[in-house]
Amino acid sequence: MNSGEKVVATAREGQGPSKDLGTEPVTRIRRDIWKLEQAQQWHPAITAYAEAIRIMNSRPASNPTSLAYQAAIHGNTAADTWRNTCQHATWFFLPWHRMYLYWFEQICRAAIQTSDKVDSATKAGWALPYWNYDRGSPTNQLPQAFRDPETPDGDPNPLFVPGRNPSMAAGGGMPASVTSATAALAKHNFTGGSGGPATSGGFGGPITGFNHGGGAIGELENVPHGAVHVTVGGQMGSFNTAGLDPIFWLHHCNIDRLWEVWDRQTSPGRSNPDTDNWTTDQTFHFRDTSGADVTQVSGGVVNTRDLNYVYDQFSVPFARPDILQKVQRIPLLFPGARSALPEGFAAPAEEVRPDRPAELAGATEEPVVLTGETVAASFSTATNAAFRAKPAEPERVFLNVEEIRAEGPPGTPYEVFVNLPDDDETTDDHYSVGLVSLFGAAEASDPESEHPEGLKYVFDITDLYQAMKQAGLWNEADVKVTFKPVRVEMPEGASAAFAEAERRPEPAVTIGRVSVFFQ
């Protein structure tokens, strides 16, 4: 679409009222790849993207406008001012990736202008599409244009890369627990704070300085961001190669869009950080279309209109009831429990910030090894009352999954359950606290990496704890935490051999400790 086009964004569905978007002049519209595909196979916008990738792939890796260099900005074995600078496990995760997409899109657009396979109208209005995988089948599958080894012309398809998860490559779909942003969008606070062993990441990540990885992460960075990375697999599964897979950029456009969705929520209103240490103090470096150095700060990218783009819609079509239940932690899920929490869309526990540190209540004594099967670990949170922090009944309860290390990029995220009573999958959701996506586990295990301290996930389980306590389901002497692998849904007609391929050997993942903190 041309610059200056007026856009009326659709109201969000299923998540309460939204801010009025109004009609504002914008330059370009980022559109849903699946809507483009459904409108026309190999839609001109998709063909244009393939051309951009082909042209960027033809450039030497030392050229800042090559795909290899752009991918190295995200992750690389050697670091400099531009390369290996992606921001993870930090409140800069969202703004850094918005900047990264912005300059990548500019480079793509410049490349497209040189292609004779792209018509002039597409050249004028092209913007990166996004992959909204959260609209059920088939949107939870890789778009067809990314699965075909060849283009309709019979040329090698630049959007196809080998090595992805075999099920995804064959049209398998990601389960909702991987694709849903419902839990992330329910977070009221952009950040979960800074410091302390039980600091959760909030919606957008914990307060840090420049941070390439390591430490607790924000809810959106975990799911769907990290979970989709790991589930797509192949190059997408690793910091250093993710940008080489063309689907990476569409995935991150969706994460960028979800930041907008979160910001537009009004019950209650959300707000981005406004302190100098987020808005202006940290400068990030990128390369423009000529390869020159450009800098940006987070405060300059809060509004996408300032960057001359908008998304075509901000809805969350799948505000799934089962995931909403997890978010709301309705105590009535447990017979005999009375409501401990006020009604409302999101869990309000995150608003409670006691003026005292979180105390370790219990932890596993031995590491937990994930090998692709369901595994459980038990431990006690019964501490001598004389040593327990006052008040004895915690106001907030955190489950930490920490010191996670992997021998290579993991291929499967795991869903985490507390006190799962049996193997009945129909009741699983009541006990789920979220996913450990494991994206970046290999990098966080490399002694040569910037942050070799392993991955860490912090889940706020206050509401679940309170509900279980009231229902008599919380046994201080035996807290059981279960990890279940979350696998791709098999494509229709998948053979037994194919199913076997899906269960290919994966690098062992070791969880150093599972712990519960009371605050």
Added chain:
Amino acid sequence: MTATAARSPEPVRIGWVCSLRRFWHRHPERGLAAVALAAWVALLFAGHSHSFWGRQANWLLMLAAMMIPPALPMARHVMQNSKRHRRQRAGLLLAGSSLLLWAVAGAAGVGLVWVIGLEGYRRWLLGGSLLVAAVWELTPAKRRALKACHRTLPLPPDGRKADRACCRLGVRYGGACFRACWALMLPMMLAGHPGVGLMLVLTGIAVAEEVVRKGYRLASAAAVLLTVAGMMVLVLG
């Protein structure tokens, strides 16, 4: 309003009291910091002993003053991840085991210097060791050692397993710290008490490199500083 807020209304508190209380809670490693501070005070007021045991005692004081501060973030991590009733014990086990290698190596080095009798070469030893430290700053081995200083271990919650894990982490951290900072401590070992000013500079470098997330990026600045200090000692005496 949340259910929790209704359950436990917070009393009105003065702002600075809250800040102090928050600081107190968030820094369980404050006891170790006090030990380092006490070592600095002792070094300020202690005379320069030239006896064997006086030099050994002096080394231990310098060790506490200079090597505990860079270890405070790791101590904080261990203490915050230990149960409340065993927090101080965990911190002491970590600090003790991490300083063990330093103490043994230092005792041997200081003893050797005393036995050989290098007092007459003090100026050259001090200046030369500062230049060695400057060169070490720029090596890949130093960079790797600094990264290893940030590696942690899972800590079991209770009992001897927890104690052993604290000691194991302390030994591993101490080893990494030794590899990273041996050259910074070399002047102390060779020249005895080289003056509080120089000690502050060396401690500042060690703390900055270990505490700052990308401390190894300070290597060039540290190398320049150490070179200038070394040349000043050699030229000016």
